[in-house]
Amino acid sequence: MDFVTFLIQVLNGVQYGFTLFLVASGLTLIFGIMGIINLAHGAFYMIGAYICFWLFGITDSLLVAIMAGIPIMFVFGYAIERLAISVLYKRDHLYQVLMTYGLILILNEMQKILWGSDFYSVPIPEVLSGSIPMGNQEYPVYRLFVSLVCMVVAAGMYVVIGKTKLGMMIRAGASNREMVQALGINISRVFAVVFSLGAALAGFSGMIDAPLSSVYPGMGNYILIISFVVIVIGGIGSVKGAFVGAMLVGLADTFGKVLVPEFSSMVIYALMALVLLWRPQGLFGRVT
Amino acid sequence: MTPSRPLLIFLLLALAALAAFPLVGEEFYQGLVTRLMIMGIFAMSLDLLIGFTGLVSFGHAAFFGLSGYLLAILTPEYGPVSIWIALPLCLAGTALAALVIGWFSVRTSGIYFIMITLAFAQMFYYYFNENQDLGGSDGIFIFFKPSVTIGDFQLLDLSNHNTFYYFVLASLVLSYVLLSKILKAPFGQVIRGIQANEARTLALGFNTRKYKLVSFVIAGTLAGFAGFLEASHGGIMSPAHLGWHESGIVMMVVILGGMGTLYGPVLGAFAMGFLQDYFQELWSDHWLLLMGVFVIAVVLFLPNGIAGLVAQLRRGKGGDAP
Numbered sequence: 001m002d003f004v005t006f007l008i009q010v011l012n013g014v015q016y017g018f019t020l021f022l023v024a025s026g027l028t029l030i031f032g033i034m035g036i037i038n039l040a041h042g043a044f045y046m047i048g049a050y051i052c053f054w055l056f057g058i059t060d061s062l063l064v065a066i067m068a069g070i071p072i073m074f075v076f077g078y079a080i081e082r083l084a085i086s087v088l089y090k091r092d093h094l095y096q097v098l099m100t101y102g103l104i105l106i107l108n109e110m111q112k113i114l115w116g117s118d119f120y121s122v123p124i125p126e127v128l129s130g131s132i133p134m135g136n137q138e139y140p141v142y143r144l145f146v147s148l149v150c151m152v153v154a155a156g157m158y159v160v161i162g163k164t165k166l167g168m169m170i171r172a173g174a175s176n177r178e179m180v181q182a183l184g185i186n187i188s189r190v191f192a193v194v195f196s197l198g199a200a201l202a203g204f205s206g207m208i209d210a211p212l213s214s215v216y217p218g219m220g221n222y223i224l225i226i227s228f229v230v231i232v233i234g235g236i237g238s239v240k241g242a243f244v245g246a247m248l249v250g251l252a253d254t255f256g257k258v259l260v261p262e263f264s265s266m267v268i269y270a271l272m273a274l275v276l277l278w279r280p281q282g283l284f285g286r287v288t
Numbered sequence: 289m290t291p292s293r294p295l296l297i298f299l300l301l302a303l304a305a306l307a308a309f310p311l312v313g314e315e316f317y318q319g320l321v322t323r324l325m326i327m328g329i330f331a332m333s334l335d336l337l338i339g340f341t342g343l344v345s346f347g348h349a350a351f352f353g354l355s356g357y358l359l360a361i362l363t364p365e366y367g368p369v370s371i372w373i374a375l376p377l378c379l380a381g382t383a384l385a386a387l388v389i390g391w392f393s394v395r396t397s398g399i400y401f402i403m404i405t406l407a408f409a410q411m412f413y414y415y416f417n418e419n420q421d422l423g424g425s426d427g428i429f430i431f432f433k434p435s436v437t438i439g440d441f442q443l444l445d446l447s448n449h450n451t452f453y454y455f456v457l458a459s460l461v462l463s464y465v466l467l468s469k470i471l472k473a474p475f476g477q478v479i480r481g482i483q484a485n486e487a488r489t490l491a492l493g494f495n496t497r498k499y500k501l502v503s504f505v506i507a508g509t510l511a512g513f514a515g516f517l518e519a520s521h522g523g524i525m526s527p528a529h530l531g532w533h534e535s536g537i538v539m540m541v542v543i544l545g546g547m548g549t550l551y552g553p554v555l556g557a558f559a560m561g562f563l564q565d566y567f568q569e570l571w572s573d574h575w576l577l578l579m580g581v582f583v584i585a586v587v588l589f590l591p592n593g594i595a596g597l598v599a600q601l602r603r604g605k606g607g608d609a610p
Contacts, residue, residue, distance in 0.1 A: 037399050087588065093399060094344045098543060099587045101536045105580030113574060221532070225410045228403040236399060265414035269407060273392055276404070280395045 001258070004135035009254050015143050017250025018150030022205035024227040024234075024242040025157065026198025032174040032237020034191050036085060037093055039100035041202055042224025043107040048073055048203025049210045049219060050111060053120050062125045066207045070200050077199025081192050089191075108217065117217050122210040146208055153204070154243065161239060170194060174237050226253075229268050233275045235285025244283055299551055306457055310450050319521075322453050324561040325460045326517045331541040331553030332463055333510035338539070339547035340471060341503045342483030343394070346402045346535050347409025348511055350389070351382045353530025354412060355512035356519030358382075360428045368432035371446075375434070378516045379509050385412075386508025387501070394500040397486075406532060417527040427526025430519050446520065456517055460554070463510060467550055470506065479503050544586055546595025555594050 001009075027041045051072055055065035084103060088096045123129075124142045131138035161167035169190050172180045181187045206220075213219065230249050234241025249268050256267030275283065306325070310318055330352055337343040355378040362377060363369045389408045393401055417425050433452065436444040446452045470476050481489040482496050490496045519525050528534065537560070545556020563582065567575040590597060 031399055037402060084584070091587075091591075093402060094338065094539075094543070095587050095591060097344065097346060097402060098536075098540060099584055101540075102580040102583030102587065105576045105583065109574045109577035109580065113577075225407060225532075229407050232400060232403055232407065265418055266411055269411040272404070272407060276392050276395065280400075 002135075004137055005258075008134065008137060008139055009258055010251070011139060011143065011147070013251035013254035014247065015147045015150075015250070016254060017247040018147050018154070019205050019209055020223070020226060020230055020250055021154060021243050021246035022150060023202045023223055024230040024246055025154075025239050026201040027227050028231045028234065028237055028239065028242045029170065029174070029194055030198050031231065033170060033177070033194050034085075034089065035177075036088060036195075037096045037100070038085070038195075038198075039097060039224065040080070040103040040107060041198065041227065042220030042222075043104050044073065044077065044199045044202035044220070045206040045209075045223050046111065046218070046220030047076065047107065048206030049213075049215045050115055050206075051203065052207035052210045053122050053215045054115075056122050062122065062211070066204070069207050070204055073203030074196045074200040076203075077196035078192060080199065081195040085195060086188070086191075104220075112217060120215040122215065124211045142211060146212070149208060150205075153201075157239065166190075166193070226268065229272045231282070232272055233282060235279075235282025237286070238282070238284040241282055241284030295551070303461065307454075310453050315449060318449060318453055320561065320565070322456050322521055323518070324557050325456045325554075326514050326521060327538070327541060327557035327561065328554035329460055329463045329517070330511055330514035331538050331545065331557050332467060332550055333507045333514065334538050335542050335547055335550065335553045336467060336470075336503060336507045336510070338542055339549070339552075340476070340483060341479045341500060342486070343500060343504065344402050344539075345393075345405045345504070345507075346532065346539065347389070347405035347407075348507070348538055349530045349532070349534035350409035350412045351386055351508040351511040352515035352518065352534065352538075353416070353525065353527070354385055355379070355382045355515035356430075356525035356529055357416060357422065357428070359434070359516055359519045360422070360430045360525045363430050363432055363434070365431070368435040371434040371436045375513075375516060379512055382512025382515070383505055383509040386505045386512075390501045390504035390508065394497050394504060406535070409530060409535060410532060413527050413531045416530065423526070425527055427524050427528075430523050430525065433520045433523075452521065456521070459513070459517060463513070464550055464554075467510075471550075475499070475502070540583055540586070542593075544590070544593050546593030546597075549595045552593055552595035559594060 023041065023045050026044075027038065030036050030038050030041070048069060051069045052062070052065050055068050056062060059065055059068070080103070084099060088099055124140075128142045128145050130141045132141060132144070159167075161170055169180065169185055172183075172185075173187060173190055173194075177187060180190075205223075226249060230242060230245040232245075233248060234243070234245030248271065252267050252271050253264070256264040260267065279285070306321070309321055313321065330348075334345065334348045337345045337348070358378045358381045359369075359374055362374045389405065393404045393408070396404060416422055422428050433446040436442070436446060444451055444455060446455060471480070478489065478494050478496075478499050481492070481494070482499060486496050515529070518529070541556040541560045542553045543556070544559055545554065546552030564575075564579070567578040567582075571578060586593075592600070
């Protein structure tokens with residue numbers, strides 16, 4: 001592998017990692033703070049992509065579609081939290097799995113009723129449709145743009161979680177839920193906000209990914225499973241862990257496809273197994 | 289695990305009904321009942337984990353499907369494979385897979401365990417889905433049911449519908465008896481102790497991790513047996529058989545029937561099977577939507593399943609507490 005190919009693969013891996021991070025960070029916060037295993041999180045990614053496709057059809061602008069799509073996802077997540085998830089807080093993980101599994105079935109069928117089973121594509125905006133020459137190869141600008149935007153979002157999350165009052169509540173909630181409640185913070189509102197933010201992040205990931213991956217039924221399933229791997233590697237509840245895990249998985253998957261194509265689908269699971277051998281609680285997980 | 293008298297009578301009646309069914313039922317329904325009995329075995333094996341060991345495995349279909357694929361690989365193109373070769377190899381293959389996956393998984397618990405079992409199962413799914421030699425996403429056909437012969441003498445002709453039906457029925461009864469023996473044995477007491485309070489069981493000097501692993505391997509192997517039957521019965525194995533939808537369905541079957549009882553999952557398999565049929569008739573294009581609503585309804589209103597409902601009704605009538 002020459003240097004340029006290597007560089008391109010690194011860029012691809014990082015970009016994939018960022019996309020994963022947006023989905024996995026919400027998922028890991030929902031686990032860590034609310035104690036909820038949310039299988040429907042992948043469906044949020046899919047819904048985001050479909051909403052982007054739908055709004056793009058109306059507005060003919062990816063930027064407007066995404067700007068309008070994010071609040072829709074936030075409200076949608078809020079509704080799901082109030083209607084379905086909030087009854088699960090005191091229930092066993094088993095029932096959380098089943099309930100959110102039922103939600104997936106419903107959301108997937110709703111998607112089929114609304115948009116059918118066809119594959120759709122969302123075009124890359126013209127400003128970003130070019131390529132940057134790299135040695136004898138080229139790299140699409142849009143992929144760089146996605147990485148850049150995700151980096152900004154990740155930095156924004158870092159600030160929100162590390163420096164704001166909401167972030168303080170989120171961090172406190174993740175380490176000791178009862179204590180936060182005892183201190184007079186309305187934890188159920190924090191839960192609702194975290195869940196809605198998670199849904200919005202996953203949806204945003206689906207929207208910004210739509211021009212790259214096309215929009216199709218069941219696109220959320222794969223991303224959900226990979227996000228699980230990311231979280232297991234990074235450690236449940238840790239946003240930092242989700243970031244490191246997402247980058248590791250993104251790079252391992254990308255390089256796996258190039259170096260060992262026949263086993264590419266197994267590389268990340270092997271990585272997960274290795275991390276588990278070394279640290280069963282994940283890289284940044286706390287021992288419970 | 290000794291069933292109460294009314295329950296015993298009910299189980300014997302159900303068994304008699306199943307045994308008599310081929311005499312009256314149409315061939316289509318006989319095929320359906322065969323499939324549901326196989327599902328019953330599969331669900332019972334998962335119940336050993338969910339209902340008795342306290343391990344919520346969300347990747348149980350991996351063993352079901354893996355065994356089916358092994359049978360497909362072992363069956364030659366122009367004739368049947370001997371069951372004496374195929375069955376031990378399928379079971380050994382699944383047991384080995386369960387041992388490896390279990391070894392990693394039982395080191396964790398709770399949400400981690402759910403996610404890891406799911407992730408490993410999906411690893412198998414993507415492997416078979418992408419392997420074009422094994423039919424890729426379309427799956428692979430098994431044209432011949434395994435032969436059961438001793439020397440030149442044909443012991444059973446599994447390609448006969450009735451013989452296969454009774455073979456599966458016998459397997460169901462055998463699995464039930466085997467699992468209840470396991471649960472009655474000291475081993476069973478320990479794993480139920482783990483479910484009730486792992487820390488305490490550990491403090492009593494039991495290596496709980498090892499017990500969980502053994503339970504995982506037994507459950508995986510039994511799921512492999514169900515997969516072996518399913519592949520013989522349906523004549524096709526596809527990646528969908530080991531995907532997470534299958535794992536979700538079988539988990540649903542266990543909950544619907546009532547976890548922590550061995551007969552519950554079998555009841556659940558039948559209830560779910562007929563329900564699926566009904567939903568498909570009701571709204572063939574989007575029946576999964578109805579299924580999703582039903583799953584949520586069960587979580588909300590019937591968390592202990594049918595078996596739990598029956599127990600509750602009996603308690604309400606002043607019957608004995610379970």
